[in-house]
Amino acid sequence: MSAFEKTFRERGISLTSSRLALFSVLEKARGHLTVDEILSRARKKDRTLGLATVYRTLNLLCALGLIEKHEFPNMEATYERVSETEHHHHHIIDVRSGAITEFSADELDVVLEKIAAAYGYKMQGHKIEIYGEKIILDEASPKGKV
16 A cells, blocks of 8 residues: 555545555656646546546645645746655755755755754755756766765
């Protein structure tokens, strides 16, 4: 049973064919999907699926903490599944192509927790988005080193 199905069953929320089609798409997705991409893929499983149902279900899944909605500037909103096993990550957004690169930075998370503590807060979460243009490095340059 998927995390989606488990959560719905535990909360007594009905598992319709439309919701199951959406779950299937979101569970198999790698990365971020727009509403149109989700609808297109889910309609291969349930041809009767409507746009309003997709929006309602995505909002519900966000409220349940099963997916995240990302609204990057000048881009259509995207959604991604929240994984119980994958590590928290951040995003680099290419301002020219719209490509989204995910990265983890445990050392950054530690610094942010210290900053929150210095101001008297216990950090509950954070979101880091870096905007830039992809550059081509020559062979002598270090790649992916921070």
